[in-house]
Amino acid sequence: MSVIILHHFDASPFAEKLRLVFGLKDVTWRSVQAELIMPKPKLTALTGGYRKTPVMQIGADIYCDSRLIALELEKRYPEPTLFPDASRGVTLALSSWSDRDLHIASSGLAIGVNKHQFPADLMRDREAYFGDFLDVKHLDADIVHLTTQLRAHIDLLQQQLADGRLFFFGDNVGLADFHAWVEIWTARMHVPQLGAMLDSFPQVNAWEARVGAIGHGQRSEISAQEAHAIARNHRPAPAEGVDSTDASGLMAGEVVEVTPDDYGRNPVVGRLVTLTTHQVALERDDPIAGRVVVHFPRIGFRLRRAAAAYQGDAAWLPD
Numbered sequence: 001m002s003v004i005i006l007h008h009f010d011a012s013p014f015a016e017k018l019r020l021v022f023g024l025k026d027v028t029w030r031s032v033q034a035e036l037i038m039p040k041p042k043l044t045a046l047t048g049g050y051r052k053t054p055v056m057q058i059g060a061d062i063y064c065d066s067r068l069i070a071l072e073l074e075k076r077y078p079e080p081t082l083f084p085d086a087s088r089g090v091t092l093a094l095s096s097w098s099d100r101d102l103h104i105a106s107s108g109l110a111i112g113v114n115k116h117q118f119p120a121d122l123m124r125d126r127e128a129y130f131g132d133f134l135d136v137k138h139l140d141a142d143i144v145h146l147t148t149q150l151r152a153h154i155d156l157l158q159q160q161l162a163d164g165r166l167f168f169f170g171d172n173v174g175l176a177d178f179h180a181w182v183e184i185w186t187a188r189m190h191v192p193q194l195g196a197m198l199d200s201f202p203q204v205n206a207w208e209a210r211v212g213a214i215g216h217g218q219r220s221e222i223s224a225q226e227a228h229a230i231a232r233n234h235r236p237a238p239a240e241g242v243d244s245t246d247a248s249g250l251m252a253g254e255v256v257e258v259t260p261d262d263y264g265r266n267p268v269v270g271r272l273v274t275l276t277t278h279q280v281a282l283e284r285d286d287p288i289a290g291r292v293v294v295h296f297p298r299i300g301f302r303l304r305r306a307a308a309a310y311q312g313d314a315a316w317l318p319d
């Protein structure tokens with residue numbers, strides 16, 4: 001198997017989730033520092049437009065979104081499992097809790113409290129990135145509300161741990177723990193003012209130390225140019241095929257567009273090669289990265305025919 005490469009940045013909670021997966025499974029991996037603001041020519045040479053962090057690369061296969069990346073790692077490194085105590089379905093469902101409710105509370109606080117310290121170009125980028133989903137400009141006026149949200153969500157975790165169990169589902173750590181841990185980690189790192197509130201949950205605090213001790217596996221740095229060369233020198237893995245019963249009616253080889261359904265809605269266009277209940281993958285030819293296949297989860301992403309997408313947009317143009 002080609003080496004695992006994570007395109008990420010250190011402060012990203014979504015990337016931290018995967019670094020913990022590497023720690024749990026004792027994975028040796030390469031790290032590429034991703035660009036922080038658009039345009040991101042190094043990252044999008046691989047993804048075709050998807051801009052979020054993290055992205056995992058294995059040869060010429062590019063995996064977008066932490067939930068799909070975690071599943072791909074589970075497939076390649078089944079032990080120890082990310083889903084102890086028969087927790088697979090509920091853990092995957094908890095992605096939405098973590099990625100939306102918890103993430104918006106902790107990252108909203110991180111941005112709101114620090115907005116005057118962040119460079120102006122980063123703030124402008126994040127305003128455009130979140131769009132209507134989150135009013136980045138006025139987050140500083142929402143600090144009290146977001147603090148109450150974060151506290152209530154952490155209290156749910158405290159309730160889960162109240163019987164003295166070590167981890168979310170019992171004696172074994174899993175992805176559900178990482179879902180919650182990374183958002184508290186973000187709040188502690190960027191909003192030290194929250195320390196007293198965060199310290200008021202004894203079971204959570206002991207659990208934070210246990211999860212934090214897992215580490216990140218074996219990491220070494222490479223450049224984006226090296227990662228591009230690896231993509232060029234590999235062929236994508238065989239596709240899984242297109243489910244003919246899928247409600248979209250799409251067929252293998254059709255030119256389609258995949259777009260996140262929340263924020264950072266940068267579309268990726270390519271030829272459809274895989275379509276299953278939980279995954280869609282597109283093949284594209286890139287002048288820098290060569291032929292790559294870009295994989296996305298179905299949950300959280302919209303898929304449509306690229307031509308239909310074009311007509312759809314045109315329908316909204318003024319006469």
Ligand SMILES: N[C@@H](CCC(=O)N[C@@H](CS)C(=O)NCC(=O)O)C(=O)O
Binds near residue numbers: 051053099129264
């Ligand atoms: N659903 C995505 C969300 C990833 C995400 O929002 N990542 C943040 C960084 S923590 C991001 O990409 N922010 C904008 C950017 O870095 O350009 C996932 O699970 O991977």
